[in-house]
Amino acid sequence: MCAHAIHCVVFVARPRHLLFHNSLKLFGTRTNDVSFYSSPHHHQTPTTQLNPPTMTEVKYEDLQGDGSLNSDFEQIPINIFPTPALGKLVVINSDTSLIEAVETLSKYNILAAPLRDVSQPDDAGWTDKYLGLFDMSKAVLAMLDVLKPGGKEPTDLLEEARACVALQKMTAGDLAKTNKLDPFVPVDQDSGTLLDPMLLCGIHGVRRVPVVKTPGGDMVNIITQSALIQTVSENLDRFVAVADTTIKANNLGTAAPKVFSVTTDDPLAKAFELIRKHDVSAVPVVDETGAIKGNVSARDVRLVIPSSKVYKLLHLPVRNYLDVVTQKDNSAICCTPDNTLGEVILKMVVSRIHRVYVVDEDQKPIRVLSMSNVLARFVKEPEGYFHDYFG
Numbered sequence: 039m040c041a042h043a044i045h046c047v048v049f050v051a052r053p054r055h056l057l058f059h060n061s062l063k064l065f066g067t068r069t070n071d072v073s074f075y076s077s078p079h080h081h082q083t084p085t086t087q088l089n090p091p092t093m094t095e096v097k098y099e100d101l102q103g104d105g106s107l108n109s110d111f112e113q114i115p116i117n118i119f120p121t122p123a124l125g126k127l128v129v130i131n132s133d134t135s136l137i138e139a140v141e142t143l144s145k146y147n148i149l150a151a152p153l154r155d156v157s158q159p160d161d162a163g164w165t166d167k168y169l170g171l172f173d174m175s176k177a178v179l180a181m182l183d184v185l186k187p188g189g190k191e192p193t194d195l196l197e198e199a200r201a202c203v204a205l206q207k208m209t210a211g212d213l214a215k216t217n218k219l220d221p222f223v224p225v226d227q228d229s230g231t232l233l234d235p236m237l238l239c240g241i242h243g244v245r246r247v248p249v250v251k252t253p254g255g256d257m258v259n260i261i262t263q264s265a266l267i268q269t270v271s272e273n274l275d276r277f278v279a280v281a282d283t284t285i286k287a288n289n290l291g292t293a294a295p296k297v298f299s300v301t302t303d304d305p306l307a308k309a310f311e312l313i314r315k316h317d318v319s320a321v322p323v324v325d326e327t328g329a330i331k332g333n334v335s336a337r338d339v340r341l342v343i344p345s346s347k348v349y350k351l352l353h354l355p356v357r358n359y360l361d362v363v364t365q366k367d368n369s370a371i372c373c374t375p376d377n378t379l380g381e382v383i384l385k386m387v388v389s390r391i392h393r394v395y396v397v398d399e400d401q402k403p404i405r406v407l408s409m410s411n412v413l414a415r416f417v418k419e420p421e422g423y424f425h426d427y428f429g
Contacts, residue, residue, distance in 0.1 A: 101288070101411055102241060103280060105418035108233055110276065116230035116249060121259050129257075130172045132156050132211030136181065137199050139210040143174045144343045149336075150174060150246060152222060152257065153210060164250060170219030171246055172210055175336035178343060179314040180213055181205060182307075182352075192353070194346045218317060224248040227258055232269070233417065235261045237424075240413030263392065263409040270416060271387045274380045280416055281380035285396060285407070288415055291375025294405035297395075299324050302331055302357040309334040309356060322370055322395055322403045323356050329401040332360045333370040335392070372397045373407070379415060382407060 128151045130139045143151060153172040160167075181195065184204050192198075199205045213219070225234045227249050238244040239261075249259035274281045285291045299322045300309045312321050313336055320335035334356065341363070342349040351359045371385050372395045382394050386409065395403040 101290075101414040102418045103415050105420070107277060107280065107416050108418060108420070111233040111236050111417060112231045114232035116225055116232060116234065116261070117227050118232070119249070119259055119261055119265065127152070127257055127260060129154050130210050132169060132209060132214070134210045135206070136177060136208040136210055136213060137196065137205060139172060140174065140177050140181070140343060141196070143172070143177075144340065148174070149340065150220065152248060152260075153214060153219065155211070164224045164248075165222060168222035168248075169211065169214040170222050172213065173217075173219060175313070175339040176217045176219070177210075177213055178339050179310060180208075180217065182310065182342075183314070184208075192349045195342050195349050220245050222248060224250040224257070225261075226250060226252050228252075235266060236413055236417045237419050239263045239266055240410055240415075240417055241419050243410045263413065264390075266413055267383060267386050267409050270413070271383050274383065277416060278380075281383070282378050283415075284376055284378050285373060285382065286375035288379065290405065290407060290411065291396060292404070297322065297403050297406060299403065300334065300356055301326065302360075303355050305353045306334070306356050306359045307352045310339055310352075313339065318406075319392055319408065320406075323360065324403070327400070327402075330370045330372060330395055330397060330403050332356070333391075333395075334359070338363070370395055370403075372401070372403075379412060382412060386412070
């Protein structure tokens with residue numbers, strides 16, 4: 039068995055597949071292809087610069103670990119993650135109609151897909167070839183913004199969209215012009231290590247990391263924050279120095295900048311609007327005292343596509359929606375400042391939810407812990423690792 043073996047549990051497609059690794063092969067030699075990045079041993083400056091996502095709750099640079107675990111992650115090759123069960127990844131072309139793109143993601147029950155810039159040739163660099171990750175929730179919110187169904191009772195979103203001239207003309211590429219999409223930041227399949235997505239998803243807040251073959255190869259996988267959290271959760275006994283520390287000890291137990299929330303009496307549309315306006319993944323639902331009662335996330339936004347029943351609840355109180363939809367995603371998963379990082383990770387894994395609310399003694403949310411916040415505590419970005427890629 040490899041001395042640095044890490045058990046890897048990865049969710050890569052629906053149906054989800056489970057994979058355990060007891061022994062791992064060494065990663066290969068780094069290449070000089072500048073259209074993707076690799077570790078600093080042979081690091082090249084990419085052709086495009088990307089700004090890290092805006093943090094509305096916690097600053098990533100304040101949440102890094104001490105770097106003591108970096109070597110554990112750096113010795114694990116990125117190709118431990120299995121490729122999608124369907125054999126290929128869904129890619130959305132920029133000239134595809136916005137409606138068709140949403141229908142495609144809904145059909146395959148996925149939240150995001152790489153957005154291919156059709157104006158770029160096949161031999162273009164990866165960061166030129168892809169505009170970012172086409173996000174289902176942002177696309178639906180854009181459609182709702184155009185339709186503005188406030189004056190009339192909603193019936194069926196897709197039917198209304200197909201009848202709307204403005205939406206008929208919109209393409210998937212138009213979404214990239216008006217919305218901040220997740221960046222396309224690929225890692226090489228043969229030379230990348232687990233440290234790469236840990237740093238990208240933890241320190242820089244990237245939600246999904248494409249894995250590519252270079253030079254000139256195909257995109258073979260996409261690693262999500264959820265997959266990384268799963269992997270860490272299966273190896274908490276290796277990371278006790280970090281996992282056993284409390285939220286408070288990690289400076290995450292005190293009130294953060296404003297936590298956006300809605301009350302049980304607010305319309306569901308207000309929750310969706312806060313998610314869109316502030317680019318957050320979810321908002322807590324609170325009662326008249328401010329105590330947390332539920333959760334509305336970006337995943338809920340996509341439910342208005344397959345379910346006209348949910349769409350019709352758009353302008354009714356959030357409590358109606360929470361009564362109808364009983365998925366775990368709508369439970370507000372909470373912790374206190376005295377919970378450990380390991381306990382928070384297990385809550386995320388068991389509930390399959392992307393954030394945990396830190397609450398006070400009155401059950402009032404005081405800050406949000408995202409998967410990025412948690413992952414960042416297990417790694418530290420070496421100086422110059424990404425050069426000016428995130429300039």
